[in-house]
Amino acid sequence: xxxxxxxxxxxxxxxxxxxxxxxxxxxxxxxxxxxxxxxxxxxxxxxxxxxxxxxxxxxxxxxxxxxxxxxxxxxxxxxxxxxxxxxxxxxxxxxxxxxxxxxxxxxxxxxxxxxxxxxxxxxxxxxxxxxxxxxxxxxxxxxxxxxxxxxxxxxxxxxxx
Amino acid sequence: xxxxxxxxxxxxxxxxxxxxxxxxxxxxxxxxxxxxxxxxxxxxxxxxxxxxxxxxxxxxxxxxxxxxxxxxxxxxxxxxxxxxxxxxxxxxxxxxxxxxxxxxxxxxxxxxxxxxxxxxxxxxxxxxxxxxxxxxxxxxxxxxxxxxxxxxxxxxxxxxx
DNA sequence: TAGCTTTTTTACGGAATCAACAAAAATAAT
DNA sequence: ATTATTTTTGTTGATTCCGTAAAAAAGCTA
Numbered sequence: 001x002x003x004x005x006x007x008x009x010x011x012x013x014x015x016x017x018x019x020x021x022x023x024x025x026x027x028x029x030x031x032x033x034x035x036x037x038x039x040x041x042x043x044x045x046x047x048x049x050x051x052x053x054x055x056x057x058x059x060x061x062x063x064x065x066x067x068x069x070x071x072x073x074x075x076x077x078x079x080x081x082x083x084x085x086x087x088x089x090x091x092x093x094x095x096x097x098x099x100x101x102x103x104x105x106x107x108x109x110x111x112x113x114x115x116x117x118x119x120x121x122x123x124x125x126x127x128x129x130x131x132x133x134x135x136x137x138x139x140x141x142x143x144x145x146x147x148x149x150x151x152x153x154x155x156x157x158x159x160x161x
Numbered sequence: 162x163x164x165x166x167x168x169x170x171x172x173x174x175x176x177x178x179x180x181x182x183x184x185x186x187x188x189x190x191x192x193x194x195x196x197x198x199x200x201x202x203x204x205x206x207x208x209x210x211x212x213x214x215x216x217x218x219x220x221x222x223x224x225x226x227x228x229x230x231x232x233x234x235x236x237x238x239x240x241x242x243x244x245x246x247x248x249x250x251x252x253x254x255x256x257x258x259x260x261x262x263x264x265x266x267x268x269x270x271x272x273x274x275x276x277x278x279x280x281x282x283x284x285x286x287x288x289x290x291x292x293x294x295x296x297x298x299x300x301x302x303x304x305x306x307x308x309x310x311x312x313x314x315x316x317x318x319x320x321x322x
Numbered sequence: 323t324a325g326c327t328t329t330t331t332t333a334c335g336g337a338a339t340c341a342a343c344a345a346a347a348a349t350a351a352t
Numbered sequence: 353a354t355t356a357t358t359t360t361t362g363t364t365g366a367t368t369c370c371g372t373a374a375a376a377a378a379g380c381t382a
Binding site: 003008011012014015016017018045046047048049050051052053054055058059060064066076077080081083084089090091092093094095096097098099102131132133134135136137138139140141142144145 | 164172173175207209210212219220221237238241242244245250251253254256259292294295296298299
């Protein structure tokens with residue numbers, strides 16, 4: 001898709017994701033419908049997403065760790081995808097350098113480093129080494145809340161179909 | 162602040178940040194006003210933010226790098242804050258392990274690794290070492306669009322006060 | 323417990339926005 | 353020039369937003 005200056009401007013104005021389309025339209029001298037259809041298209045194509053994010057430091061007993069991973073495998077991208085599906089994993093970057101993957105993980109009381117490595121990482125083949133960086137302070141780090149603050153609890157969106 | 166199960170549920174339903182408060186209220190058997198005031202409070206206190214995020218791979222000539230930093234200093238948190246203010250920096254994590262900081266940066270054609278290190282990192286004292294990881298593929302990585310896709314361009318939110 | 327304060331939730335109503343659609347305009351292709 | 357395709361715009365009713373004020377709940381303090 002063509003990401004032109006207008007789309008960039010729209011995305012910028014969506015830094016506050018609740019900004020009304022009308023207001024964005026006025027600022028950019030467009031009609032509301034144009035903004036809406038462009039945003040819809042951007043979202044449909046996976047380029048843009050509008051979502052609620054939490055500052056992990058604000059959630060008690062919630063912790064972020066970053067894990068540098070080396071794999072024996074050659075297909076790093078496929079390995080990255082596998083990691084991205086593990087419980088607790090927020091994002092995976094396939095990188096150049098000392099590591100092959102840098103994995104960002106969110107842990108809590110019931111799902112800590114022990115569980116992450118023994119129950120999750122252990123299921124993946126050809127992992128040569130892992131190196132763990134516990135994040136004890138962050139700036140401008142915002143993460144989507146995966147399930148519910150205390151994972152695997154039953155009380156949450158009970159209104160689903 | 163007290164982050165109870167209701168707030169967690171609200172934040173979960175805000176995974177789509179455009180979800181109407183009314184709809185959230187119905188799902189949780191609350192009134193719309195309750196949802197709105199809770200969301201407002203969460204946002205005011207810096208716990209929650211609702212924003213538009215882009216998949217960096219979708220933006221051509223846009224690149225993410227992660228930089229592991231060691232500093233000579235003792236006050237790592239203060240250093241982290243300094244890094245967080247540099248141009249291009251998306252987030253900073255103060256970590257245990259081989260590195261002191263892990264810095265996530267967004268670069269593009271006009272502002273590449275060269276500029277980041279010579280113009281930005283160079284302004285910070287007591288940096289012992291840096292190690293660069295270029296992200297060439299990512300999963301579930303979403304970043305806020307800092308200024309405009311092509312930084313320092315003039316055409317963007319021209320409607321500001 | 324009674325009395326008070328503070329916080330949270332609810333109810334309400336007008337203004338604004340959302341969402342879908344069809345027409346118009348602009349763009350691209352033949 | 354003509355046709356086809358995409359994008360933008362205008363219009364509409366239903367819905368949502370958001371400020372305000374009252375009610376309810378939760379926390380004190382004595």
